[in-house]
Amino acid sequence: MNAPRDATIDLQLTVNGHEAKARVEARLSLCDLLRDSLHLTGTHAGCEHGVCGACTVLLDGQPVRACITLAAACDGRAVTTVEGLSGPLVDRLRAAFHAEHALQCGYCTPGMLVSAVDLLERKPGAEEDEIRRDMSGNLCRCTGYVGIVRAIRSCAQG
Amino acid sequence: MKMADASNAVKGADPRDAQAGHPAYASVGHPVLRPEDERHLHGAGRFVADIAWPGALHLAFVRSPVAHGVVRSVRAPALAPGESFWTAADLQDVARPIVAKLNRPGFQSAPYPCLATDRVRFAGQTIAAVVASSRARAEDLAEQVEVDIEPLPVIASARAAFEADAPLMHEGWSGNHFMKFTRTFGDFEAAVACAEVHLTRRYRMERLAPSPLETRGCLAVFDRAQGRLLFHTCCQRPHIQRDFLAEQLIGIEQHRIQVVVPDVGGAFGVKTNLYPEELALAAISIKLGTAVRWIEDRMEHLLSACQARENDEGVTIHANRDGEILALEAEYLVDGGAYSMLPSTSAVEANMSANVMPGPYRIRNYRATAMSACTNKAPTGPYRGVGRPAACFAMERTLDELAHVLGIEPHELRRRNLIAPDAFPYTSATGLVYDTGDYPPMMDTAVRAMGHGEVRAAQQATAPDARERIGIGYAWYVEQTAHTAKEFFARGSVVLYGFESARIKMDISGSLTIETSVCSHGQGHATTLAQIASEVTSIPMDRISVRAGDTDVVPYGNGTFASRSVVLAGGAVHQACGRLVERLRVIAAHLMQVAPGALTLGAQAVHGPAGTEPLPFARLAQVALQYVHELPDGIEPGLEFMSSYRPPVETGAFSAGVHAAKVAVDIETGAVRLLDYLVVEDCGQTINPMIVDGQVHGGVAQGIGQALLEEIRYDAQGQPGTVTLADYLLPGFGEVPEVRIEHQHTLSPFTAYGMKGTGEGGCIGGPAAIGNAVTDALRGLGVSVTRAPVTARDVWMALQAAGSRAGAGDPPAEPAYTWMPPQ
DSSP states (O other), rough: OOOOOOOOEEEEEEEEEEEEEEETTTOOHHHIIIISOOOOOTTTSSSSSSSSOEEEEEEETTEEEEEBBBBBGGGEEEOOGGGGGSHHHHHHHHHHHHHOOOOSSOHHHHHHHHHHHHHHHOOOOOOHHHHHTHHHHHSSSSSSSHHHHHHHHHOOOO | OOOGGGGOOOOOOOTTHTTTTTOSSTTTSSSSTTTTTHHHHHOOOOOOOGGOOOEEEEEEEEEOSSSEEEEEEOOOOOTTTTEEOOOOHHTTTBBOOBBOOOOTTOOOOOOSSSSSSSEEESTTTTEEEEEEHHHHHHHHHHOOOOOEEEEEEOSHHHHHSSSOOOSSTTTOSSSEEEEEEEEEESHHHHHHHHSSEEEEEEEEEEEEEEOOOOOEEEEEEETTTEEEEEEEEOOSHHHHHHHHHHHTTOOOGGGGEEEEOOOOOTTTTSSBBBBBHHHHHHHHHHHTTTEEEEOHHHHHHHHHBBBBBEEEEEEEEEEEETEEEEEEEEEEEEESSSBBTTTTTTTTHHHHHHHTTTBOOOOOOOEEEEEEEEEESSOOOTTTTHHHHHHHHHHHHHHHHHHHHHTTHHHHHHHHOOOOOGOSEEEEETSSSEOOOOHHHHHHHHHHHHTHHHHHHHHHHHHTOOSSSEEEEHHHHHHESSHHHHHHHHTSSSSSSEEEEEEEEOOTTTTTTEEOOOOOSOOHHHHHHHHHHHHHOOOGGHHHHHHHHOTTSSSOOSSSHHHHHHHHHHHHHHHHHHHHHHHHHHHHHHHHOOOOOGGGEEETTOOOOOOOOOEHHHHHHHHTTTTTGGGTOOOSSSSSSEEEEESOOSOOOEEEEEEEEEEEETTTTTTEEEEEEEHOOOOOSOOOHHHHHHHHHHHHHHHHHHHHTOOOOOOOOOOOOOOSSTOOOOTTTTTTTOOOOEEEEEOOOOGGGGOOOOOSGTTTHHHHHHHHHHHHHTTTTTOOOOOOOHHHHHHHHHHTTTOOOOOOSSSSOOOOOSSSSSO
């Protein structure tokens, strides 16, 4: 597909349970759509090429990098950002991140939470090694990961 | 979701202070959970890129594609209405070039323009700027700008800078150095003559990028009606940034500039500088009379934000056969990049290394040569640890070499040279005054906790043809913290960071607001400063809020860097709260008609003699703020107390630490695996041990990055090879093991509660401890670590070169380091 640079696309998607409509450039990233058009600034851009994980969101329940996901690819789909995370598991994770000092500057935290929710939904009894492997797509420059691992482990069953 | 009692929750009593024989406090010394967390856990933190500003335009820079050249022409793109294009000539009547200075003999300054005037001196230097309605549009336009650059020969290393045919980097300089000096301390020659052993080694610590996850960024809003510039930025020191902007911008003084710093997503020193990008943005906002935003992307960050280290070191230890160090000689050759950053300059790394090299050891005779070369690379400046990780790497690696030569256990060699506990206050050979310390027990703790004897036994039991070898290594450092004006003056710093301030406001309900001059980028000041206020006043944490990061709101001060905030800002809070409490006593004494000395304080009330009703703070605040007719004669209404804390000793409180690493090295692949990592640290009285542990854990992660992964690479043409986080490798979940921490509490005699700073220590010891452990593992195979990072490829190549075993075929691709065992 060779859409011209200024081609626009009309989108309809669900973001955090609410219908959203947007007319976007074909090249617009989901991250920019969320932050600039929908004012959901909890999704943070750290590297803008899919390495650091700070922009991780759920797309139809699967974690994706919002910085390298085209907004145009999200038509008709459901996006959950850190602002829309809810439920008992999320509540426990938030409390555990707080209790275990799993954040310092807070910049990586939204992406960490989204990835952690995904991890524990897939592997409710994750051990430390699994947590470290499955979370390895998210970088933190402040904490040395100790508190994050402890927090996620404390929310795993068994 | 509501956090369960978030702001005041305590994880459990911390018995350590009582064990150490120190007084137990109600709030200080407890691992109080952070009120800062809740907003971040809901995505409601507000970073500079999150600030909505209707109508704000977006700026993108045009950067030099080459490392060195003369800019012949810059052609503007085709602009639509409302878009604009800027070069140096457009800004010269608004912004002066940045000139970083150091008041030291021989220091050479040069202008660093916000947009290049004639020459570009590193790939990534700003040449022009484009302003448009979106960042994407601005980037499109920046791509269309045609730049004609005539290339010049490139200086791609510190050594090349000093070659006879090297081009002169800056006009009027006497050579390509920011600064170079040799200083001798003590009776150096005589001590060398007495020594029985002379050991020389060379090391290199590679160039690093501090790499906070949030890049740089700012939003400048010039309000023509008010003639005021509102400058949102992510920096570590709001008032200093305002001072710098006022100095650089033509025609606008401090009182018309407001710097606002929202949440900062990590900084580690990289956000202490005034950058050309920030100055250009402010200047363009003033010229346009509108709001303009620049949010850096990661490539820009790795091209042009302050980098650090790249320190080539030569060390000679002169010792006697018992391992006593009689004299020390060290040479530091730092690649400082193309320009000095304001204000720390490109000489900060070499100068600091030279200053701190003797560390915790009794070394009286010392000669240091520090050279900071000017090259065609990104500018350098402060990064967590500044000078100390490289000094520690060179010193501690060489101590292990000496121990090996003399047949002494490395920890025993160190013990023989540590400053004795009764020698404090101790003045180092270079004139640093260590307030207190108790080092030998820390060495004992490390040796015991690491199971040193068991490691040696396991090494003995290792088969001669074993593929995996284990090793153990130690590294010491001392960390000067909370030093103030006289100390910075002695270093030649132009800015003297002499104090921090706090304004304490009690409102009519008896709750408190603290306005602080320091500026957190994750350190948890809203928690620790409130703990100190709570300790002094008895007001619970959830009734205290902390404000920072707005020069129109908070009192003047210097900000957060150099491990200083808890001591200096905490000292200011302590002092200001003391004044508040004194005022409350005076009012209470008057109302009760008793002497102030008969009163005690507790549970948010002033208590009189037995049988009298205590007076709650809310009642006293009501008198001070509303029922002022009840005030005693001569007492002013109001309950705001401002205090600027300048410590009685300006040379700083000295924290110390010893790091210990146990590694396994696979001699087929060269891969290094961290089996254990221990930190024994002493930062006096801790205000919040949870936050101290967090600083240690985070620092160690950065130390492990330096030791095993991180390296900014340039080729011979000065082209950067590490411009994404896929090239410049930050340690992740798999690379940082759970670090163990042991604490010791040797109080400072002059700070409130005896506290000392601790922000940087964690990242100082890693390269040395891990380098020593890898070397220890490979003893007998002819391999020793001389470079940080030590990659699997390095180890493999060294094993091959030494004729020791290493797998056949090609060397492993970098990086091959992982802490995780194979799946």
